[in-house]
Amino acid sequence: MKFTISKEYIDKRRRSPLFVACIIVVITTSAYLLGDWTFSGVFTFTILMLAFTVLPNWVGAKRHIEGARNHYIEVCDSSILSYGEGYKSETELGLVNSIVLNKNRSGIKSIILKADKRLIARLENYENIDELANLIMETIPNAKVTEKRWIHS
Structure with a gap:
């Protein structure tokens, strides 16, 4: 029998960068509304934080999801066979x-x-x-x- 990566996990991994982006926007917006920063400072800081945190997270999540969609394992008589795009491994x-x-x-x-x-x-x-x-x-x-x-x- 084939065991694949769960859809819930893939969906959770897909939402991860969006969650981080929302947190960054909420924090920077609250800093602006409290009057601590100017609009241009908040805008610049938000863009930089999104570029350095969300973008790498999004690229990594996309690669991970593509690999997870093609991955599955099978339990045989004496081993676990792991299959993916372009590879096959065996665990005794x-x-x-x-x-x-x-x-x-x-x-x-x-x-x-x-x-x-x-x-x-x-x-x-x-x-x-x-x-x-x-x-x-x-x-x-x-x-x-x-x-x-x-x-x-």
């Missing part, structure tokens, strides 16, 4: 001896696969992540499973 599940499930009220948020004391993979922001976790646990029956609750859940 035979090396995994512990699985950490990070949860909050709505369910599993991420799956961490560890071998000894090193991290092999961190799987997050996938659709049907609960089903993915069950499939991985069925594939590795002797792995130690730890469930962690986040403080802000």
Whole structure:
């Protein structure tokens, strides 16, 4: 079964630069209305802040979204295959001896696969992540499973 990046995550990543832009505009407008700055100073500062914070964030988000749309993973008998545009990688599940499930009220948020004391993979922001976790646990029956609750859940 193919597991793709969730639409909610893609939408959240798309809104991120707009949220930062709104915050900058609100802060600079309030500074102008409080009388601390002149209009030309506020306008110049707003343009510079938008150029140096929102523009790089927007470019990065656009690249990330394009890659996320083409990315998916599959769980096979002994490995997790990760596919993207122009690449395929494989993570051996035979090396995994512990699985950490990070949860909050709505369910599993991420799956961490560890071998000894090193991290092999961190799987997050996938659709049907609960089903993915069950499939991985069925594939590795002797792995130690730890469930962690986040403080802000």
